[in-house]
Amino acid sequence: MQPVQIKPPSHLWIFNLSRSPSLAQHLDGRRKTFAAPKERENVARVILVYGQPASGKTYSLRNLDPNSTVIIDADTKGALPWRGWKKSYSVANKNFYKLDDLGTIIDWIGKIGNPNKESKIRTLVIDGLNSAMAFAQHFNPDTSFNGWRVLGQTILTLIRTAKNARDDLDIIITAHVENADPNSPTSIDHIKTPGKMIDKIGLESLLLYVFYAKCDDGNYFFETQGNRSSARSPEGCFPPTVPNDIKAVIDTINDYDQGE
Numbered sequence: 001m002q003p004v005q006i007k008p009p010s011h012l013w014i015f016n017l018s019r020s021p022s023l024a025q026h027l028d029g030r031r032k033t034f035a036a037p038k039e040r041e042n043v044a045r046v047i048l049v050y051g052q053p054a055s056g057k058t059y060s061l062r063n064l065d066p067n068s069t070v071i072i073d074a075d076t077k078g079a080l081p082w083r084g085w086k087k088s089y090s091v092a093n094k095n096f097y098k099l100d101d102l103g104t105i106i107d108w109i110g111k112i113g114n115p116n117k118e119s120k121i122r123t124l125v126i127d128g129l130n131s132a133m134a135f136a137q138h139f140n141p142d143t144s145f146n147g148w149r150v151l152g153q154t155i156l157t158l159i160r161t162a163k164n165a166r167d168d169l170d171i172i173i174t175a176h177v178e179n180a181d182p183n184s185p186t187s188i189d190h191i192k193t194p195g196k197m198i199d200k201i202g203l204e205s206l207l208l209y210v211f212y213a214k215c216d217d218g219n220y221f222f223e224t225q226g227n228r229s230s231a232r233s234p235e236g237c238f239p240p241t242v243p244n245d246i247k248a249v250i251d252t253i254n255d256y257d258q259g260e
Helices: 021-028 102-112 129-138 145-163 246-257
Strands: 013-015 034-036 045-051 069-073 096-098 123-127 170-178 209-216 219-223 241-243
Touching: 045 145, 045 246, 069 102, 102 123, 102 129, 102 145, 129 145, 129 170, 209 246, 241 246
Parallel strands: 045 170, 045 209, 069 096, 069 123, 123 170
Antiparallel strands: 209 219, 219 241
């Protein structure tokens, strides 16, 4: 399926990446500029879930309401890992899309998260961000410092666009893990990115909720606090581990925010 081309929302200012046209050309096929958001007081809630393959990241989406959820399949697996998923999610239902292009994903976040437009969508999922990052890196012939800089800026723009979406929207991003260096006492498990330059951005440091998906003897769960990892959540919101259920996670955060 060809990526759907969406005009960037008018409420975003333009972040010019034209100095690296090869990467910009790959990212959206048009040598275009990318949208980066103006800062606003009330913004969307962005939740990052990372872990090894088959650690239950995508399966954790199973209890979300398909009538108010859109899933962007950035891994392009083309399927969801629970019985009967096709009855709820499809292109025809306008809630499941295979998109592995960073520029197009940014545009979709901007469109669905436009704070100037009402929408029934309450949860937007970017499932498998690493695939889109790796795809951009693999097809970018510019391997110079500037090429990596542009890729890093684009990933940062995606996160900033998500954070500045409308405040009644939860944005879930799933990704793979880069394991800690066993020979380094300061190294921790963290989100996997294509290159040390992008690691320096510290994507987890930009977010309040970061969960580490794990499986132990058939038990799938999220770590909610760092245990030699970058997992994090506010004090008193969660116990150290919770079942891998994003719907339950969102409900708990809503109660926490209201003081319940």
